[in-house]
Amino acid sequence: MSPVFKILVILTSHATAGTSGQATGLWLEEFTTPYYAFVDAGAQVEVASIAGGQVPVDPHSIEAVGKNPASVERYLQDEALRTRLATSIKIDGLAAADYDAVFMPGGHGTMWDLPTSDTLARLVSTAWGEGKIVAAVCHGPAGLVNAKDEKGQPLVAGRRVAAFSNTEEVAAGMDKSVPFALETRIRALGAHYESGPDFQPFAVRDGRLVTGQNPASSAKVAELVLQALREAR
Template sequence: MAHVARILMMLTSQASMGAGGAPTGVWFEELSTPYYAFVDAGVAVDIASIDGGRVPVDPHSLHPSGKNPASVERFLRDEAAMQKIANAGKVDELAADDYAAVFLPGGHGTMWDLPGSRALADLLGRAWADGKVVAAVCHGPAGLVNVKDAAGRPLVAGRRVSAFTNSEEAAAGLADAVPFALESRLRELGAEYVSGPDFQPCAVRDGRLITGQNPASSEAAARLVLEALGESAQAEASR
């Protein structure tokens, strides 16, 4: 994958569920698992967030040392990676031209700040128009709801998309805490919503659009991103 300049991982800056709500942020495994899938494939990874600076981490996604998923343990020991989430770039200072793909990890924080960011919607719209890969997992697809394609239609309209299900939200006890139901919103926008059993891996690729249902889907979503990038590289090489 040496031909790939870099992938942008775009994270939430929202540290609470609404004003004065429970603490939230990025779900660590949805960051760490794709991050190392990309890095281990030889791809450079930049990390940014809506506001830049220190990225809030959902405390429920972290456990005592030795009890986390392997990718989380690795990230916590990786000084360079930890510096990236301590000093994330800011979305409105970035350009889609610099990246081969943009990946949106989840965590409930994304439900508040990703949909309302015009800078993010513009970045993703430009990336899509330029033939880049756009990907998201779990609540990360909240960042897609205001993105338009070149024809001015919702990017997700008519495309196969997965995300955290309404039933998973209810099982987590947060259906009344989030500002909207992500599955329902995607359906309203015309997406062909795809899901598997609750809390089981499910990732779907529709051309250059890749989405995963939940934290367990992070690895599969990352693999699909690398697959799409590999196909793009082959297409370019054959021209």
């Protein structure tokens, strides 16, 4: 039996916050919550990253066993998924045509390698042009800043977009470390930026574009992605 949907998840390969040397990377819940929502819905999920291989996980996104979000607890018991995160596929050579959706979780690492990857920009732009669902959560929308729509305009221009807010960045103590303020950049590209209260669940869907504000929004993003995929069918 073939999978209902094929979803490409693209993760950061960047492990340190700028010149600070502070460990960063993927915020685990933003990957695990949608991942399990997708596979539990019957989807086939490909796990890729900018550089391939081991995906760095932000150490602040994992607590002692029993103190994590449910999806992270499930991940800690899931040897197969941990192996997939250690052996992620490099995005070079992947074809958007092979997937129904492309999804980019966040974590501060994304702020360095997603916006600077020409390969990612082409892949996301192609996926959009081919009518695929494009989604991201928290800092994952950093992977949208160089993507173009079918008219060659910024993909986010004129569209409703949520992403980690400037006030959340200040609250996280990372506003001086990140290479740019994601909310500010999204707005400058012409997006209709939307947000809810800091660190509370908030996600928006504008047609085939689904975005969420912060880690707490990952379940809602997954729900909206699945909704969009089912409608596309």
